[in-house]
Amino acid sequence: MSAVFEVINLKKAFGGLVVTNDVSLSMVAGDRVALIGPNGAGKTTFVNLVTGALKPSSGEVRLRNEPVTRIGPTGRVQRGLVRSFQVTRLFQDMTPAEHVGLAVLQRTGKSAELHGNFLTRPAVMEEVYDLLERLGLYSLAHRKVREIAYGQQRLLELAIALALKPSVLLLDEPAAGVPQSDTGRIEEALANLPADLAVVMIEHDMDLVFRFAKRVVVLAAGTIIFDGLPADVTKDARVREAYLGSYANAGLNA
Amino acid sequence: MTEKTNSTLAAGAATTRSRLRAGFIKRDLYGFAAIVIVAAAGYVLFPDNLALLTRIIAIALLVLSLDLVTGYCGVATLGQAALFGSGAYAAGILSAHYGINDPLLMTLGGIFAGAVAGLICGIVMLRAHGLPQLVLSIALVYLFHEFANKASSWTGGSDGLSGIVLDPLFGLYEFDLFGHTAYFFGVVLLLIVFTLLRIVVRSPFGMLCRGIKEDPVRIRALGASPHKAVIKMYIISGAVAGTGGALSAISTQVVALDALSFTQSAEALVMLVLGGTGSLFGALVGTVIFMLFEDFVSAANPFHWLTMVGALLIVVVLFAPKGIFGTVQDLLSVRKNTTGETRP
Numbered sequence: 001m002s003a004v005f006e007v008i009n010l011k012k013a014f015g016g017l018v019v020t021n022d023v024s025l026s027m028v029a030g031d032r033v034a035l036i037g038p039n040g041a042g043k044t045t046f047v048n049l050v051t052g053a054l055k056p057s058s059g060e061v062r063l064r065n066e067p068v069t070r071i072g073p074t075g076r077v078q079r080g081l082v083r084s085f086q087v088t089r090l091f092q093d094m095t096p097a098e099h100v101g102l103a104v105l106q107r108t109g110k111s112a113e114l115h116g117n118f119l120t121r122p123a124v125m126e127e128v129y130d131l132l133e134r135l136g137l138y139s140l141a142h143r144k145v146r147e148i149a150y151g152q153q154r155l156l157e158l159a160i161a162l163a164l165k166p167s168v169l170l171l172d173e174p175a176a177g178v179p180q181s182d183t184g185r186i187e188e189a190l191a192n193l194p195a196d197l198a199v200v201m202i203e204h205d206m207d208l209v210f211r212f213a214k215r216v217v218v219l220a221a222g223t224i225i226f227d228g229l230p231a232d233v234t235k236d237a238r239v240r241e242a243y244l245g246s247y248a249n250a251g252l253n254a
Numbered sequence: 255m256t257e258k259t260n261s262t263l264a265a266g267a268a269t270t271r272s273r274l275r276a277g278f279i280k281r282d283l284y285g286f287a288a289i290v291i292v293a294a295a296g297y298v299l300f301p302d303n304l305a306l307l308t309r310i311i312a313i314a315l316l317v318l319s320l321d322l323v324t325g326y327c328g329v330a331t332l333g334q335a336a337l338f339g340s341g342a343y344a345a346g347i348l349s350a351h352y353g354i355n356d357p358l359l360m361t362l363g364g365i366f367a368g369a370v371a372g373l374i375c376g377i378v379m380l381r382a383h384g385l386p387q388l389v390l391s392i393a394l395v396y397l398f399h400e401f402a403n404k405a406s407s408w409t410g411g412s413d414g415l416s417g418i419v420l421d422p423l424f425g426l427y428e429f430d431l432f433g434h435t436a437y438f439f440g441v442v443l444l445l446i447v448f449t450l451l452r453i454v455v456r457s458p459f460g461m462l463c464r465g466i467k468e469d470p471v472r473i474r475a476l477g478a479s480p481h482k483a484v485i486k487m488y489i490i491s492g493a494v495a496g497t498g499g500a501l502s503a504i505s506t507q508v509v510a511l512d513a514l515s516f517t518q519s520a521e522a523l524v525m526l527v528l529g530g531t532g533s534l535f536g537a538l539v540g541t542v543i544f545m546l547f548e549d550f551v552s553a554a555n556p557f558h559w560l561t562m563v564g565a566l567l568i569v570v571v572l573f574a575p576k577g578i579f580g581t582v583q584d585l586l587s588v589r590k591n592t593t594g595e596t597r598p
């Protein structure tokens with residue numbers, strides 16, 4: 001199978017601090033990769049680099065064999081590379097229906113139309129309700145985001161990403177900040193992601209990682225120190241060393 | 255995971271849809287009716303002061319245009335009069351230099367010039383953010399002002415542009431000395447602009463702009479370019495401001511350099527904040543209150559009216575940060591919710 005998403009020798013330094021050091025990654029459709037690593041390892045920076053929010057010092061990013069390194073962030077989204085945010089970025093005064101509706105309109109090239117509220121467009125609304133329903137947000141469709149729980153906001157982040165029909169999805173700690181009681185819903189949503197979607201999930205919760213990922217990539221100090229099966233990651237000496245003394249050690253041993 | 259079947263989903267969507275559409279139409283009609291009623295009341299109450307009322311409408315168009323870029327897109331600007339003045343000069347020059355005296359053509363000229371000025375200002379303004387952006391807007395309005403001042407063979411410079419002659423409106427209604435025709439023309443222009451803007455602000459594009467104001471990074475992550483959208487809004491804003499400028503040129507038959515001034519821009523921002531940003535009604539309410547206040551208080555006490563305006567503004571900013579309209583709306587919706595009505 002040919003790669004849908006390729007990162008080749010990506011490098012980034014902030015001043016003297018090398019945050020991404022020669023990172024390469026290749027994914028095919030349907031891949032489920034967990035990207036883990038201690039805090040400050042450069043995981044979020046990696047997402048920012050491949051989505052175009054930051055410019056790499058060197059290296060290349062390819063989507064379905066097309067180099068996109070010189071294409072801006074919006075162009076990459078339009079080509080199917082979509083991300084979610086570690087800290088929810090939603091519009092407090094808008095409703096879930098409006099968020100997802102905006103994403104659907106944008107994907108179908110209609111977000112700049114000057115007439116007709118999307119809420120009155122049957123084709124858009126059908127898709128919006130369908131997505132919200134799949135993520136258990138249907139009953140909240142017309143509530144303001146500020147009135148809904150954080151766990152539900154995280155699910156809405158997922159709904160927005162899915163509304164863009166990505167081929168590669170980068171999830172930056174999708175369960176971060178969600179109370180334990182609500183992580184089940186998120187995990188269920190993750191398990192139900194479209195089968196042919198290539199997913200990179202950044203996550204600290206090792207239980208979630210083991211249940212979700214078919215492949216684990218470990219980043220430490222900007223370098224990939226492990227890329228392999230979940231079963232092997234805890235046995236790896238370099239991984240253990242990288243996590244030694246950090247809080248995640250407990251999770252790894254669990 | 256599916257608790258509801260697709261058919262109930264679709265039925266729910268259909269009822270929501272028709273309820274929302276009915277709500278939009280109802281609110282549009284209320285707005286339209288409110289403008290008509292206020293306009294008629296003004297006509298009855300101040301028949302000798304139609305010039306002031308027409309000026310209020312022209313400035314209301316300027317403030318509406320400012321609301322589009324500031325209230326809906328979050329662009330900080332103290333130079334909006336550059337768009338208004340461009341419209342005023344275009345309409346005036348068409349008549350004074352080209353003998354195009356048809357008020358409709360002059361208005362079209364104003365709309366076009368305003369839109370072009372909007373495009374130019376938008377492109378320049380979006381090079382910066384925050385404070386530098388604000389400074390750029392001030393620089394722009396000074397440049398426009400200075401340009402109009404230097405091009406005095408076209409604009410009359412500091413003497414103002416005179417020699418504007420008007421054909422009857424639709425070939426039927428003379429622009430009379432008392433300003434009846436101009437006022438009627440202004441009210442109709444305002445109603446048209448207001449209706450079009452209602453459609454724009456709740457369109458997908460309007461929602462995109464609201465998103466850009468709150469978080470451009472989020473919008474970019476959806477694959478939409480905030481830059482393109484704001485430039486587009488600037489062009490629309492320019493067309494609206496240009497309409498106001500043209501109305502001002504037509505109703506007074508002169509264009510002064512003030513139309514392009516920093517002061518006029520700053521006053522427009524004060525009116526917008528007073529009424530409430532991010533709402534078309536807010537822009538209208540702010541303009542009417544400010545301009546009537548200015549007229550009455552400055553007549554009663556010419557030395558202290560600015561003090562009074564300053565005090566009013568401080569009160570609003572400190573105690574009603576959503577502006578007069580936004581605050582009243584909040585109070586009303588709280589009452590509505592406690593009486594059991596829910597909003598969609």
Ligand SMILES: Nc1ncnc2c1ncn2[C@@H]1O[C@H](COP(=O)(O)OP(=O)(O)O)[C@@H](O)[C@H]1O
Pocket residue numbers: 014019037038039040041042043044045046
């Ligand atoms: N814009 C920036 N400027 C300078 N340093 C940064 C910037 N963004 C991130 N860093 C640094 O890069 C390192 C990696 O950060 P990040 O990618 O957020 O880590 P992670 O997501 O793995 O916790 C950290 O040391 C952080 O301080």
Ligand SMILES: [Mg+2]
Pocket residue numbers: 043044045086
């Ligand atoms: Mg991070």
